[in-house]
Amino acid sequence: MNAPASRSGWIKWLLLALLVIAIALGVARALGKRKAQSEAATAAAVSAQKAPVYELPPQDVATVEALELAQSVGVSGSLRALQTAAIKARVAGEVQGISKREGDAVQAGEVVARIDSTEAQARVRQAEQQAKSALAQVAIARRAQDNNQSLVQQGFISATALETSTNNLAAAEANHQAAIAALDIARKALGDTTLRAPLSGQVSARLVQNGERVGVDARILEVVDLSGFELEAALAPADAASVAVGQKARLKIEGLDQAVDATVARINPSVQAGSRSVLVYLRLPAAAGMRQGLFAQGEIVTGQLKALAVPLSAVRNDKPQPYIQVIQGGKIAHVPVPLGRQGQHGGEAMLVVDGVTAAPAGTQLLRVQAGLIREGTEVKLAAPTATPPAKAAAN
Secondary structure, eight states: OHHHHHHHHHHHHHHHHHHHHHHHHHHHHHHHHHHHHHHHHHHHHHHHHSOOOEEEOGGGEEEOEEEEEEEEEEEEEEEEEEEEEEEEOSSOEEEEOOOOOTTOEEOTTOEEEEEOOHHHHHHHHHHHHHHHHHHHHHHHHHHHHHHHHHHHHHTSSOHHHHHHHHHHHHHHHHHHHHHHHHHHHHHHHHHTTEEEOSSSEEEEEEOOOTTOEEOTTOEEEEEEEEEEEEEEEEEOHHHHTTOOTTOEEEEEETTOSSOEEEEEEEEEEEEOTTTOOEEEEEEEEOOTTOOTTOEEEEEEEEEEEEEEEEEGGGOBOSSSSOEEEEEETTEEEEEEOOOOOEEEETTEEEEEOTTOTTSOTTOEEEOGGGOOOOTTOBEEEOOOOOOOOOOOOOO
């Protein structure tokens, strides 16, 4: 009986030992798993804290360098024709004979409208009859003068009577001259009933219709000559100081594909009272598609300048002070730049950065297409894409 009892006790101790071992293995496994998770979390945190390295393509990077810049002043405004005319009624009356409409061509001296001339013709006939009557009075007074001179010589009348006839002749001649002047005025009024184009061009506005009665100086038609144009631009006094007559400009005109060359023709000597601006007038030749009133903008080239410069488009304005993104020690740095002198190089607007110690010559910076990159981010330049070799020609 002692042998089975000892065997049962031994089995209990074995099971207890196995249970302890299993618990120990489970605890060890749990601790190992927790440690692995902790190490993975730590590695992930370190990896998350480490900034990614941006790879920049070559076309997104520019270099600060000394360039020959064309200094310029921006201008904008509306085109206006050099010659325009408003055809007005010189006499009051009913408008007749208008056949021209907007867009129709007219020639200088061409009859474009008439004012009813019935009254004017009657005044001319009246003045003609008055002039004939005055001429007849002159003839009567002259015959009386001749007769009185003979009678004075014969002693039949006194010298006083002769003087009276002389005065009557002078009065008759004066009345005749006045009648002739009145006839000239009547004829001019008759001529004013015919309206002619003062210049060659196109009708830009028809303001009345046939049959309407108008007063003196009423606008009938407006004519525009499209053979030459001018741009009136308002400049700030500081910009106008560098502008001179004869300087060249390049203008982009609304609706036209090609830019147009222009020349500074005049500069207003007075500053505008309200805006404190200076008016500059640019002359430009006519081109196909140009119309009065089209908007134009461009640059007047005022001089040349050699200085360190960067593309103006690379300057960012999302901070209180404008800045550029430069590469320093393989990292991005935001360098403030003042918006001062500007110029043109190869058709691109450039900003002068002479005096900016953080952007010396040779400094690389990001162009506008690179976008905003956080300061301190590591970057590297990507290798330029190799051009595939041309295939050999088949023999």
